[in-house]
Amino acid sequence: MVKKKILITGNEALAEGAIQAGCLFYAGYPITPQNELIACMSKRMIEMGRVFIQAESELAAINMVYGASAAGARSMTSSSSPGVSLKQEGISYLAGAELPCVIVNIMRGGPGLGNIAPAQSDYFQATRGGGHGDYRCIVLSPSSVQEAYEHMFKAFDLADKYHIPVIVLGDGMLGQMMEPLIIKPTNHESQTKNQKPWALTGCKGRKPNVVKSFFMAEGDLEKFNLKLQDKYREIENKEARYEGLFLDQAQELIMVAYGSMARIAKQALLNLRDKKLKAGFIRPITLWPFPKEIFGQVVRKNPKVKFLVLEMSYGQMVEDVKLAVNGRAVVEFLGRSGGGILSEDEIIKYAKSI
Amino acid sequence: MQKVFSRPQALKDKQTHYCPGCGHGIAHRLVAEAVDELGIREEVIGIAPVGCSVIAYDYWNFDCSEAAHGRALAVATAIKRLKPQNIVFTYQGDGDLAAIGTAETIHTANRGENLTVIFINNAVYGMTGGQMAPTTMLGQKTATTVKGRDPTLHGYPLKISELLASLPSVKYIERVSLHNPQEVNKAKKAIKQAFQNQIEGVGFSLVEVLSSCPTYWDMPPVKALDWMKEVMTKEFPLGRIK
Numbered sequence A: 001m002v003k004k005k006i007l008i009t010g011n012e013a014l015a016e017g018a019i020q021a022g023c024l025f026y027a028g029y030p031i032t033p034q035n036e037l038i039a040c041m042s043k044r045m046i047e048m049g050r051v052f053i054q055a056e057s058e059l060a061a062i063n064m065v066y067g068a069s070a071a072g073a074r075s076m077t078s079s080s081s082p083g084v085s086l087k088q089e090g091i092s093y094l095a096g097a098e099l100p101c102v103i104v105n106i107m108r109g110g111p112g113l114g115n116i117a118p119a120q121s122d123y124f125q126a127t128r129g130g131g132h133g134d135y136r137c138i139v140l141s142p143s144s145v146q147e148a149y150e151h152m153f154k155a156f157d158l159a160d161k162y163h164i165p166v167i168v169l170g171d172g173m174l175g176q177m178m179e180p181l182i183i184k185p186t187n188h189e190s191q192t193k194n195q196k197p198w199a200l201t202g203c204k205g206r207k208p209n210v211v212k213s214f215f216m217a218e219g220d221l222e223k224f225n226l227k228l229q230d231k232y233r234e235i236e237n238k239e240a241r242y243e244g245l246f247l248d249q250a251q252e253l254i255m256v257a258y259g260s261m262a263r264i265a266k267q268a269l270l271n272l273r274d275k276k277l278k279a280g281f282i283r284p285i286t287l288w289p290f291p292k293e294i295f296g297q298v299v300r301k302n303p304k305v306k307f308l309v310l311e312m313s314y315g316q317m318v319e320d321v322k323l324a325v326n327g328r329a330v331v332e333f334l335g336r337s338g339g340g341i342l343s344e345d346e347i348i349k350y351a352k353s354i
Numbered sequence B: 001m002q003k004v005f006s007r008p009q010a011l012k013d014k015q016t017h018y019c020p021g022c023g024h025g026i027a028h029r030l031v032a033e034a035v036d037e038l039g040i041r042e043e044v045i046g047i048a049p050v051g052c053s054v055i056a057y058d059y060w061n062f063d064c065s066e067a068a069h070g071r072a073l074a075v076a077t078a079i080k081r082l083k084p085q086n087i088v089f090t091y092q093g094d095g096d097l098a099a100i101g102t103a104e105t106i107h108t109a110n111r112g113e114n115l116t117v118i119f120i121n122n123a124v125y126g127m128t129g130g131q132m133a134p135t136t137m138l139g140q141k142t143a144t145t146v147k148g149r150d151p152t153l154h155g156y157p158l159k160i161s162e163l164l165a166s167l168p169s170v171k172y173i174e175r176v177s178l179h180n181p182q183e184v185n186k187a188k189k190a191i192k193q194a195f196q197n198q199i200e201g202v203g204f205s206l207v208e209v210l211s212s213c214p215t216y217w218d219m220p221p222v223k224a225l226d227w228m229k230e231v232m233t234k235e236f237p238l239g240r241i242k
């Protein structure tokens, strides 16, 4: 494939990224604002001779993904907030059976049916494990259409590397906005031929494989959970990613935002720097593992630094920032959700007041 | 000397955890015998439910997956679509298939997935302590119907097989029972047919197996078999439904 540039929505970029990353199985259920994604998948997966299923519910969809992953295929589902709530039991099972998969959540307003406006209020659900049990999912947060596309490669690679569900967490704004996308040639098809000796293929020439998350014998579940925890520590040590701006000098204010919110925050930051405010910027790219280290480094450069966390929620990621800062600096928060999105002006006004 | 009875290769040499007189052990064996006789052990992928038979994969000697309670047919759908050359089946209780998993059951059947379903109807929830199932008999006392199932409060025994038979994409449904050796033989034939259908690409095939739960029917095993014959088969008539 040659490199080409196209104008495309975030939802379509996520779908195209999945296709190029070698996704062999998709199951989903329609919900706004991610409908372009499922529509695009239905067309592209069939074109590519892969499996697309419109499931009868998000419950069925996530459990189909469980089956597809157990059969060794790169597999994914996508939805938006209420639908992702329904998937939580399945995600817990996927984590418990150590099955790789990708789940896209294009967040909308909640709680309940909420509305279809963009929001970031599923951060807790994504990063804390909305389902039962001591498990984690890797959470990636793209903030542009290009990144939405590229994160799908990363998501499938991480899922396979660590045998873990990976959540790509976007919001309705990212899902529906159009931006130019550069599609690069890839050889990701080879990734799909990954050796998965544990997969269910029929037991010809080997002992039977069993995919399960059930450990009844005394001590077995604890042993398994400790193994999971070791894996999670390894991911925390190796996979945390962020984008930083102006972090090499000591700053008075550091803005922290992810996803679509980070786009607006970055504009506000540049505007404030024009007005000679000493300000920097952290955009977590992995929400779990959270890029904790950089916060300590920033505080060491200037112990009087203040953090301003901006979210399309009433304060969720701010808790991770506070944990990372660990009482060593002031952490301020500004957020809106349920329809309103913080404007550049609101951010600038608030930043000047602190 | 000729050996005329032995353990099927598709069954591991392992003692089951089932109560004395439970039907699950017999049903597991019938599945294993059918798999062996059709020579498909190395192609089979079984989906175990959540219920008393949750660890069926510890007894069967072929590839298996667990599924969340009620979701076995969603899991099976994905595997079969990706691996049409494999023989994929689910083994599910009445709570799993006809209560919490009803939507998956109906929609998998309606999509006409080329799958085999072994549906164990024992008229109660065994694993969780003998509560009412959708298939509990009218008047039957369970942990959650202490005065017996009352149709005005709990509805009637759900005949999911008859409901499914109305779908054009469903190709084969038969109800069998494990209450005596003759019926067990018929059950075996039906189970084998349901696998044969999948091999031939016929489409969605389900065998409903009436099975005993002496523990939560509060009966000795032999009386439980009589109760199946006298009571259960009246509500759930045996034979080919579709």
Ligand SMILES: Cc1ncc(C[n+]2csc(CCOP(=O)(O)OP(=O)(O)O)c2C)c(N)n1
Binding pocket: B050, B051, B052, B053, B069, B092, B093, B094, B095, B096, B097, B120, B122, B124, B125, B126, B127, B128, B133
């Ligand atoms: C989501 C969920 N809800 C409830 C349960 C508890 N549970 C386990 S098995 C079961 C019912 C099993 O009954 P059935 O399917 O009839 O199988 P049996 O045990 O009788 O063979 C229930 C309610 C569960 N494991 N998961």
Ligand code: SF4
Binding pocket: B017, B018, B019, B021, B022, B023, B024, B052, B122, B126, B127, B212, B213, B214, B215, B216
């Ligand atoms: S509780 Fe009932 S279904 Fe479960 S093992 Fe015992 S007899 Fe069988």
